[in-house]
Amino acid sequence: MNKKFKSGFCAIIGMPNVGKSTLLNTIAGQKIAIISDKPQTTRNKILAVYSTENEQIMFTDTPGIHNPHNKLGEYMVRMANESMRDTDVVLFVVDASKGIRDKEREIAENIDKLGIPCILLINKVDLVKKENLLPMIADFSSMNDFEAIIPISAKENDGVENLIETITEYLEEGPMFYDEDTVTDQPEKAIAAEIIREKMLWLLDKEVPHGIAIEITKMREKGKITEINATICCERKSHKGIIIGKNGDMLKKIGTMARADIEKMLDKKVYLELWVKVKTDWRNSDFLIKNFGFKDDDLA
Numbered sequence: 001m002n003k004k005f006k007s008g009f010c011a012i013i014g015m016p017n018v019g020k021s022t023l024l025n026t027i028a029g030q031k032i033a034i035i036s037d038k039p040q041t042t043r044n045k046i047l048a049v050y051s052t053e054n055e056q057i058m059f060t061d062t063p064g065i066h067n068p069h070n071k072l073g074e075y076m077v078r079m080a081n082e083s084m085r086d087t088d089v090v091l092f093v094v095d096a097s098k099g100i101r102d103k104e105r106e107i108a109e110n111i112d113k114l115g116i117p118c119i120l121l122i123n124k125v126d127l128v129k130k131e132n133l134l135p136m137i138a139d140f141s142s143m144n145d146f147e148a149i150i151p152i153s154a155k156e157n158d159g160v161e162n163l164i165e166t167i168t169e170y171l172e173e174g175p176m177f178y179d180e181d182t183v184t185d186q187p188e189k190a191i192a193a194e195i196i197r198e199k200m201l202w203l204l205d206k207e208v209p210h211g212i213a214i215e216i217t218k219m220r221e222k223g224k225i226t227e228i229n230a231t232i233c234c235e236r237k238s239h240k241g242i243i244i245g246k247n248g249d250m251l252k253k254i255g256t257m258a259r260a261d262i263e264k265m266l267d268k269k270v271y272l273e274l275w276v277k278v279k280t281d282w283r284n285s286d287f288l289i290k291n292f293g294f295k296d297d298d299l300a
């Protein structure tokens, strides 16, 4: 055989809620990034490494590109835009069921202007009729000279194999950047924190889950059990009440659901203790954003 080894970097970008993180998890074959039906779920860059004996592709999931209303939002959009720079090919994900939105037109044209190679992924094709895709494809083609346009369903693992083949054809000879058994750059502690946040996105309504940050204050092995203490920081006193719930019921529910997922990830029994704290308007505080682990040179 003696085929040359190929490698490269792909940034997954797009508007919030289009299915970027779902795609990352499908490619990785496991849960690395959290998913919810609420926009602005992902807050940071998340790497998944896809390795075979012939190739290694580094996929970066990014926060959804939107018009930010606070400093955290500005940070998130900056992360997404910056991740496009050091990439061999951008994967621009759109939602087939939503039609083409102005922001997407702007993104497509912007990538074209920057001259970054880009594959357009029309996701959630399970929700639409095939014939509805054709006008969408034609319209997008007029905005950017895409390397390829691939309809996929990230959720149902449809078209993802085709995507990997297309990327592989596109990549050039290159080294292995990570051990072949590396799956992500996310430490278990960070994934555990994200899992807790995911359950809150699922269980809580409106602005409450968006104003939450999770701090893991303790994570240690004690015999066969992993002990985890986490502080849920929310923005208002009224939110704290909602998170705890009547007789502590909501907090219990969050804990039970999160523990089950964390146990699956660690393949160990977990003892999870949750605390709730108010940190007023933390999403507009450079100091607190940085404290929660969002690293950016632009933050004071």
Ligand SMILES: Nc1nc2c(ncn2[C@@H]2O[C@H](COP(=O)(O)OP(=O)(O)OP(=O)(O)O)[C@@H](O)[C@H]2O)c(=O)[nH]1
Pocket (backbone or CB within 6 Å): 015, 016, 017, 018, 019, 020, 021, 022, 023, 034, 035, 036, 037, 038, 039, 040, 041, 042, 043, 062, 063, 064, 065, 123, 124, 125, 126, 127, 152, 153, 154, 155, 156
């Ligand atoms: N029907 C269908 N739903 C999908 C598909 N891919 C993702 N979803 C759903 O779309 C919603 C958003 O998915 P995410 O993966 O969290 O989207 P995202 O682009 O990462 O969103 P942000 O992190 O907010 O930018 C979830 O409810 C997913 O289950 C798909 O192929 N088909």
Ligand SMILES: [Mg+2]
Pocket (backbone or CB within 6 Å): 020, 021, 022, 033, 034, 035, 041, 042, 061, 062, 063, 064
């Ligand atoms: Mg996401």
